[in-house]
Amino acid sequence: MISKEEVQILLDKLETSIADELESQQLDFKQWITRSFDDNIKLMLKMAVCMANGGGGSVVFGVADKVKGRSNAILGVPEDVDTTIFQKRIYEKTDPHLTPVFEDITVPEGSTRLLLMNVFPGMPPYTTTDGSATIRQGKDCIPYTGSLRRKMMDTSTQMDFTDEIIHEDWQSLFSHSAMERVREIMSRERVDESLLTLSDEDLLRSIGALKENFLTKGALLLVGKPEAISKYIPQYKWSFRKMISDTDYSHRDDGTHAIPVALYELERYIAVDNPMVTVESGLVHPEFSTYPTIALREALLNAFGHRDYRMNGTIMLKQYKDKLILTNPGEFVGGITPKNILHHPPVARNNHLMDLLDRLKLVNRSNLGVSRIFRSLLIEGKEPPIYREVGSNIELTFISSPLNKDFKNLINHMAQEKNHIDVDHLLILQYLIRHEEIDTSIAAEVAQRSMEQARELLSKMQNEFNLLESIGRGKGRYFTLSRSAYKLLKGELQYERQQILDKEAVKIRILSILKTDRSLTNKEIRQLTGMNQKQVQRLVKELEPDGVKIVGKGAGTKYIYSP
Template identity: 25%
Template sequence: MATSPDQLRSWMGGPEDEHLEFKKASHNFDSRKLARYCSALANEGGGKIILGVTDRLPRRVVGTQAFQSLERTKAGLIAGLQFRIDAEEISDPGGRVLVFHVPAHLPGKPVAFEGAYWMRRGDQLVSMTPDMLKRIFDETQLDFSAETCRDADLTDLDPEAIDNFRAMWRRKSGNTQLESLSAQQLLTDAELLAPGGITYAALVLLGTARALGRHLPDAEVVFEYRAAEPSVRYSQRREYREGFLLYRDDLWAGINARNDVQHFQEGLFVWDIPAFNEAVVREAVLNAVTHRDYLRHESVFIRQLPASLEIVSPGGFPEGVTAENILWKQSWRNRRLAEAFAKCGLVERSGQGADMMFGQCIREGKRTPDYADSDEFQVVLRLSGDVQDPRFLRFMEQVAKEKAISFATEDLVVLDAIHRETHVPERLEGRLPALLGQGLLEKTGRGRGTRYILSRRFYGFLRQKGVYTRKRGLDREANKQLLLKHLQDNRDQGSQLGELRQVLPHLTRGQVRGLLRVLRKEGCATCQGRTRAARWYPT
């Protein structure tokens, strides 16, 4: 368990996420707070809390005097949490560092401290939400898709669907012997037929319409098309209640029938982009069928509009997956069903395919898949069919060709977020240096005021060099105007520096002071008093 100096430096250089927590704790650290952090880390899959290191990048070792008797601290944690926590002390040139190693909770058993189950929300510790607790309690539930349907038999499976499954599995595996297997042996080898009978995974994948109606009526996908958003009535509706392999192509054909193609031209280069990419839509539908909760008496709904597609599947995300981490978190709800899909080549890797969906949407200049309206009862996915900025797409293609590189999905997500001026996920901040080095991004500001923009080359490609100049210089002038407006709104009582920092929380104390000095030099502001009691007024 001993942590090497190189490992410590590696942790210090990476982003702080749900598995890693840094605390300065120079002199002391509250033992009850430590226990709450350990509870939260255990409930979120395990991790480490490190004392004696500053929590913001670039981190440095400052040393800690907390918990001089480490064995007694460990004993107290175990007694309070009823859960084993390991700890070690590291002697670093910068001072004493403590590392508390927190394993993940046992399946189905969240870790409590003082009667509460803890989780982290930003920089705070809060009680776990009901949906988070439910996910942990549900971990010990059996895989529903692997259970057998007592009254079903081989006649409930469609021969055409079985033949399709055989052909797809043979093509995926290259195993020609699959062609000579009986249907019963084929399904047994695929673990769709168990000693107890037909599995629910087999019904979802291969079942006849009659069998689904009798044994699993909620395994239904409903497709609706509406010509306009406000329209209450759909202009087309199809209900699919049979094995997935029997309707998957028909479902896509229905969506593709109204799949408008958008035409774009950049100089002599002309290209077409459909509103809905086939690979993305098929993956999204597959995820809904694979990862839905089949114990909920609801159908999967697919609602198409001319420029958007919404897929709603019953049950929240699988255990551990959220709208924020879906790009890199992998989990199954119905493992047997997911494995059957993998055998016939419909899914790769985890079966979620979120990286492909995100990457393809960005490559086509569309918004990334939107899961914002999902909750513990349903997963809601919205796909936008509008191409937002085809020139951004052309620029990326040109850079990739010139530099002979291919962009990982994580790189595309970072570039897309900066292009749209939205938040870059903390987990992906480590991709920024490489993108800076490739000349795709530029950095403005310093310290906590650092901001990233697309490079001069991008705006030159768009013939918008003036926009680039404005973006490079926008922050400083905009920040000055925000400070001046606050001073004018509070001219009677004046404004202290701490209050003005609330106006620009992304800037350091020194940066705010620098802007105030500029305002004073320009004759726009004046300061009365000294030290922390000083107040600023508009002139």
């Protein structure tokens, strides 16, 4: 991208050159179209798509490109045009969405105002919403045809924004406080002592943060001063809100500090209202917080590491009374979705930044971060995290839930028996605590596994771990907690009550309704009991000796009482 200062230097060359001669693969000059506001938006839309497909670039609006002399070429743009309108229209009219950054440039000529539009490199191909597209080649925007797209994808690799070099003295950009936070984290994670003894410069060189004696943008995000980050990555920002309701907050903070400093500040804010519970266990009294430190740290580092740094926006952490919501700009990449995020092979938008974080032991690149988030919550009997894709943002929610001491005891018991309980098993156990029964299809969905893998999980939990009992055969087969698991979690009497009394109570309730000459559908019984469709079908089958009959077929099926 070109800076405003660099544009000013180029404008001086207009005395002896025309703007067209100053253009390049990543720079274009365009004259403002005075006859129509919409025509300017169409031009900006075309140029945004063109530059994005060509690897990113900049367009200066308000300069005629075929005229020599500053006063003749610099015509300017109207003073009253609002750049937020341009951003919004370009975002709405591009697929995938583009969010160029606009900056004003003040000049003495013309209307005294020029517009600089910076389009950051992304993941092409980009098109307008009507399917048209161009691509920058040299100084021209040419049609981005199907064969050209295929050729470009076959011969090019994705540009990494965080791998770009900043050609400025790195020491003037360097933050000693950020580096100190980096070393604290490295020491806590027990990295190789030889790394900790290196000087700041040698450490940066050893991990690839210094290239050709210059910092990369990824390195700037780790050890840069806030003002340097704001200058070279203006779209970067983090924010915290202590929420009173969905619309009001009692405290806020915003910053552009380097990632390690931002991590420290955000964890500090959460700690103010992250109650601890002490569990007595012999001579050791371990403490457990509402939001486990491991889950929070991994989530925050993932948000910073995978954020789309080409987009304006903020990494926002909102702390409510009953939940935490973390959002970061950028959609899921590489086929990852909320439904497969737990086991999908790792995919990074910012490979260089993630490499730096990995080498400093701040993250793990083997896709263990998401598993750690799930496990640290589930192992304490808490609700699993909830991932969502909201527009062009990724949202992660932690539900405030107390430590389940009985569940923790069950996990400790399994460890003593030398049975390793992984995240898949924990998810199934958590589901059974809330729903009492699970079948293979639900287990596959809950654990984000295939049907075959889900069958293996359930079989192992039954036959090796003795955590489950199976009921029924074939497609009607389902699983419940075993007596031994139930005893550890809820006690022997609770197990007996759940197995006998609750089921009988449900039967009596359904029979009493049907005896009033009223029919019920499967859906209505589900609403009454909280059961799923298959559970209702099994229940009705058991009620047939009591006079319950099935009438109709398919969607019209009803249950009646006919003694």
